[in-house]
Amino acid sequence: MFGQILxxxxxxxxxxxAVLSIVAFALPAGLWRLSHDSYFGTATAMEVMCGFEVLGPxxxxxxxxxxFMAVAQPWAVDAAARHVYPLSLPVPWSRYVGxxxxxxxxxTLIPTAAxxxxxxxxxxxxxxxxxxxxxxxxxxxxxxxxxxxxxxxxFAVQYISGRKAAHVLLVLMxxxxxxxxxxxxxxxxxxxxxxxxxxxxxxxPLAVFGESWMLIDV
Amino acid sequence: MTDAxxxxxxxxxxxxxxxxxxxxxxxxxxxxxxxxxxxxxxxxTTIRLMxxxxxxxxGTIEVLGHxxxxxxxxALAGIGYVPERLHLYxxxxxxxxxxxxxxxxxxxxxxxxxRLRKRFGLREDQLVxxxxxxxxxxxMMMLALSQxxxxxxxxxxxxxxxxxxxxxxxxxxxxxxESRSATVFxxxxxxxxxxxxxxxxxxxxxxxxxxxxxxxxxxxxxxxxRIDRAPAVRDAAPFALLSREALTVDQEEWVVRGWQPExxxxxxxxxxxxxxxxxxxxxxxxxxxxxxxxxxxxxTR
Numbered sequence: 387m388f389g390q391i392l393x394x395x396x397x398x399x400x401x402x403x404a405v406l407s408i409v410a411f412a413l414p415a416g417l418w419r420l421s422h423d424s425y426f427g428t429a430t431a432m433e434v435m436c437g438f439e440v441l442g443p444x445x446x447x448x449x450x451x452x453x454f455m456a457v458a459q460p461w462a463v464d465a466a467a468r469h470v471y472p473l474s475l476p477v478p479w480s481r482y483v484g485x486x487x488x489x490x491x492x493x494t495l496i497p498t499a500a501x502x503x504x505x506x507x508x509x510x511x512x513x514x515x516x517x518x519x520x521x522x523x524x525x526x527x528x529x530x531x532x533x534x535x536x537x538x539x540x541f542a543v544q545y546i547s548g549r550k551a552a553h554v555l556l557v558l559m560x561x562x563x564x565x566x567x568x569x570x571x572x573x574x575x576x577x578x579x580x581x582x583x584x585x586x587x588x589x590x591p592l593a594v595f596g597e598s599w600m601l602i603d604v
Numbered sequence: 605m606t607d608a609x610x611x612x613x614x615x616x617x618x619x620x621x622x623x624x625x626x627x628x629x630x631x632x633x634x635x636x637x638x639x640x641x642x643x644x645x646x647x648x649t650t651i652r653l654m655x656x657x658x659x660x661x662x663g664t665i666e667v668l669g670h671x672x673x674x675x676x677x678x679a680l681a682g683i684g685y686v687p688e689r690l691h692l693y694x695x696x697x698x699x700x701x702x703x704x705x706x707x708x709x710x711x712x713x714x715x716x717x718x719r720l721r722k723r724f725g726l727r728e729d730q731l732v733x734x735x736x737x738x739x740x741x742x743x744m745m746m747l748a749l750s751q752x753x754x755x756x757x758x759x760x761x762x763x764x765x766x767x768x769x770x771x772x773x774x775x776x777x778x779x780x781x782e783s784r785s786a787t788v789f790x791x792x793x794x795x796x797x798x799x800x801x802x803x804x805x806x807x808x809x810x811x812x813x814x815x816x817x818x819x820x821x822x823x824x825x826x827x828x829x830r831i832d833r834a835p836a837v838r839d840a841a842p843f844a845l846l847s848r849e850a851l852t853v854d855q856e857e858w859v860v861r862g863w864q865p866e867x868x869x870x871x872x873x874x875x876x877x878x879x880x881x882x883x884x885x886x887x888x889x890x891x892x893x894x895x896x897x898x899x900x901x902x903x904t905r
Contacts, residue, residue: 390707398695463693470691473657475708476681 387477392489395460399493402455407500410448410529414438414504414601431514435602442599445501449529450595452497453536456490461544483545490541494533502526505601518602525601531594606669608633608755608787609654614663616653624649624811627663631789631804636781638798638819639791640890641808647791648688650808651759654789655685668755681709684748688759690740694733698726698743702750709751717750720776738769745773749780756780758790762797774801799823799886807893814897815861826889827863828882831856835874842867846896859884859892 396403414434464472472482505522514520543552562581569578586596609631617623624646631637641647652658654667656676665672670679692701698721706712721728724742726735735743741761748756756777762770778801781788792798798805799819806816817825826846834848834856844861851857868878884892 387707390704394693394696394704397700463695466694467689467691470657470687471693474655474680474685474687474691476677477708478677
């Protein structure tokens, strides 16, 4: 049963997964290339560090997008037939949703693995000084967590409780907007900064997106 | 043996426009139950309630001995469902659809699916989204029949199909019922098609089940009477009066349900005389039943 769900999900998302995986694989090399002075010659660890500092947010976006696409496409297929097919199958809805979730979560491993391989490739092309360390596994794991976090959030909105979850999300965004506008007009940005701090810094719920995404660090 | 489907006091509402009210329905095990009604009468909604796809506001639903919607998944294990519109995944091929479907049903008969696929002329590598309406109907029917279901729930399964494909689909259905003594619940507005295969009939109109009776009774129990000096009061009549219409000053035409020849005496006692008794064909009977129910609804309002 799960095998078939995984198969269908892979079939629906394979093109997107392929593009995401190529980008995830090529991005580390691309970051290094952008920061490398000359086209030819050996790259330095510093150049790679600079590349990741400047363009690291691209990885955050990629992780978010990977999670989004892993859920959006299968949901669109079910929604096109108003979920009649899954609802007519002899499995409890909660189990069906659980299997769909599990399948999507597994598929996010593909771009994660591509990113990890891309990082290893870049590391194989540079000489790492003894004072610096490389973290390809940690970076790939961070990418996976980011993708899973966005995946879980979007999945909850679409599958679990539909409109109610969308309303909760809307209220949260409204609160954020009100705090931001309030800070802007009053000139007191403390509340907004505190809120963003809470969300994006450890141990906040979105901390995985907020912290630095470095391949090489001290 | 229990009934295949047993619904009592079912209520469901969609906004202010449409509601299912106090629906009571019984589908005996082994019956071929024709579920008739005009478009928008609530047939598909009733089916969705029956399969646990919609939560009822009130009432009880039991399908194959399981309470729905709570244990809908258990009931669904024994149900082959063919909806009104294609519900299968469009990006899969015929073969992939079969493999996907079979993963969910323990009793799925792969050899039967293969036999029906060949019989229906479906290619394994055909994409579901490229199937014609007739081919899609055949694929859905093929999957439902291959499940070896105890109960087949078919929602307008032949609607929009050409006569050749309709005959093929109904032929496979009849074969299945004969070989497995399954219960069939078939919703349609094609009255003549139901007449050929059904032994029970339920008629929906405006969210209410206005009649539920054996096909034989439906076929022979609704008559058009021409009456001289028709009595004004009808409450004590031994039949159900569906409609009455004045033809001349002292002659009326009545459409009645539950007519028996000995009921002429009732008219004679009331000083009336039945001049003529006409059989109605199934479509006329259906229309008269609907008209009668709508008239009595307006009177009670």
